[in-house]
Amino acid sequence: MRARLLEATVDCLVERGFAGTTTTLVSERAGVSRGAQLHHFPTKNDLVVAAVEHVTMVRADELRAAVAGVPSGERRTRQVLQVLADHVTSPAFTAALELWVAARTDPTLLAAVAPLEKRVGRETHRLTVEALGADEEVPGIRELVQATLDLVRGLGLADTVTDDRRRRARILDRWAEVLDERLGVAG
Amino acid sequence: MRARLLEATVDCLVERGFAGTTTTLVSERAGVSRGAQLHHFPTKNDLVVAAVEHVTMVRADELRAAVAGVPSGERRTRQVLQVLADHVTSPAFTAALELWVAARTDPTLLAAVAPLEKRVGRETHRLTVEALGADEEVPGIRELVQATLDLVRGLGLADTVTDDRRRRARILDRWAEVLDERLGVAG
DNA sequence: AAACAAACAGTCAAGCCTGACTTTTTCTGC
DNA sequence: GCAGAAAAAGTCAGGCTTGACTGTTTGTTT
Numbered sequence: 001m002r003a004r005l006l007e008a009t010v011d012c013l014v015e016r017g018f019a020g021t022t023t024t025l026v027s028e029r030a031g032v033s034r035g036a037q038l039h040h041f042p043t044k045n046d047l048v049v050a051a052v053e054h055v056t057m058v059r060a061d062e063l064r065a066a067v068a069g070v071p072s073g074e075r076r077t078r079q080v081l082q083v084l085a086d087h088v089t090s091p092a093f094t095a096a097l098e099l100w101v102a103a104r105t106d107p108t109l110l111a112a113v114a115p116l117e118k119r120v121g122r123e124t125h126r127l128t129v130e131a132l133g134a135d136e137e138v139p140g141i142r143e144l145v146q147a148t149l150d151l152v153r154g155l156g157l158a159d160t161v162t163d164d165r166r167r168r169a170r171i172l173d174r175w176a177e178v179l180d181e182r183l184g185v186a187g
Numbered sequence: 188m189r190a191r192l193l194e195a196t197v198d199c200l201v202e203r204g205f206a207g208t209t210t211t212l213v214s215e216r217a218g219v220s221r222g223a224q225l226h227h228f229p230t231k232n233d234l235v236v237a238a239v240e241h242v243t244m245v246r247a248d249e250l251r252a253a254v255a256g257v258p259s260g261e262r263r264t265r266q267v268l269q270v271l272a273d274h275v276t277s278p279a280f281t282a283a284l285e286l287w288v289a290a291r292t293d294p295t296l297l298a299a300v301a302p303l304e305k306r307v308g309r310e311t312h313r314l315t316v317e318a319l320g321a322d323e324e325v326p327g328i329r330e331l332v333q334a335t336l337d338l339v340r341g342l343g344l345a346d347t348v349t350d351d352r353r354r355r356a357r358i359l360d361r362w363a364e365v366l367d368e369r370l371g372v373a374g
Numbered sequence: 375a376a377a378c379a380a381a382c383a384g385t386c387a388a389g390c391c392t393g394a395c396t397t398t399t400t401c402t403g404c
Numbered sequence: 405g406c407a408g409a410a411a412a413a414g415t416c417a418g419g420c421t422t423g424a425c426t427g428t429t430t431g432t433t434t
Contacts, residue, residue, distance in 0.1 A: 001411095001412095016292050019205070019289075020292055023391080023392070023393080024391075032413095033411090033413040034415090035412055035414075036411065037412095038394085042393085043393080044393095097344075098288065100348050101204065101284060101347070105207055113348065117348055117349065140361050143358050143360070146354070146357075146358050147338060147362055150345060151341055153341035154337035154338055154341030154343075154344065155337050156341075157340055158337060158340065160291045161290065161291070161301065162304065167333070173330070174327050188381095209420085209421060209422080210423080211421075219382090221383070221384070221385090222382050222384075223381070225423070227381095229423085230423080231421095231422080
């Protein structure tokens with residue numbers, strides 16, 4: 001019941017955006033009555049925050065699994081970048097983007113989103129460090145990993161307006177080269 | 188008259204977001220009558236697209252001026268990055284972000300935003316190449332510049348949720364080092 | 375000077391979203 | 405088997421936004 005509501009909410013966020021996501025629409029999509037929905041999530045904000053948290057957790061597991069499946073070797077860095085790139089073009093990222101932008105001008109929503117984002121950010125960073133085999137003790141390496149995450153975020157944002165997969169691929173190819181060179185040696 | 192409307196629209200976008208920007212509110216802020224507004228911009232979409240186009244053009248001039256003011260020398264690359272970082276934390280970027288996200292789920296808006304974004308993207312790229320003194324003939328350099336722009340976009344997005352200036356600064360410090368090394372020598 | 379066109383100002387009704395209220399159903403405990 | 409509580413379903417009113425309509429002013433041309 002809860003799960004159905006959350007998934008319907010994410011679908012709505014992706015398809016119609018935050019403003020276009022009405023609680024009525026979600027309840028209809030989820031096949032859940034208006035009252036039942038209101039019972040679980042009293043307000044729209046409660047619903048969307050829970051939905052993004054839910055999809056983020058699911059997505060985190062997928063990310064871990066994808067990273068675990070990447071073989072070590074020559075092109076590992078590039079493939080890890082691909083996993084990240086796939087993430088920022090996924091519905092989970094799109095839904096989160098809608099939430100970020102909405103939260104920017106809604107204090108109530110921001111109060112709920114900020115801590116969630118902090119947790120997710122830390123976890124993603126940790127995962128990326130591990131996946132890349134980066135040694136954060138080396139000065140500058142931590143910043144490169146952060147830059148990598150901000151880069152893919154930027155690519156994800158650009159993707160929502162103009163989907164140019166080949167451009168993304170070329171940029172990531174190049175980025176992987178930089179990373180490979182920098183991660184191996186002392187920064 | 189038009190200018191007042193456009194600037195009031197940008198202010199509203201920044202303060203209240205796309206959904207919170209009502210045509211009524213804009214006309215009140217601009218001190219322009221409802222009918223006058225409707226005369227210049229028949230629909231809300233017309234208004235916001237024109238507003239973002241306007242602020243983008245103004246901002247482009249400021250960017251050019253800022254870049255022109257950066258002295259050549261040791262820390263030029265870092266300072267150019269700072270100009271870009273300042274841009275993605277400016278109201279112009281925030282307003283554009285609102286527009287991108289809104290356009291994602293509004294075909295009419297997307298039709299108007301896409302070509303604008305293409306033009307602006309090209310122009311920004313050109314400006315950055317020039318500012319960094321990058322030689323695009325060298326393979327891989329073009330992708331590095333694109334990566335730089337996507338990186339700052341990502342930083343700008345992160346800034347809307349959690350404003351962490353020091354984190355940004357460290358990342359840009361590091362990236363400037365990488366760029367300096369890469370731009371000088373053949374990629 | 376007068377008439378016409380264009381820009382401007384104010385009002386308003388239709389449509390929609392949100393969240394509260396009331397009724398019905400289902401499940402649990404006695 | 406029954407009673408009560410919890411969950412679910414449906415309905416509805418209040419509030420808000422949008423863009424259309426009507427009246428007024430200003431400027432220009434003859």
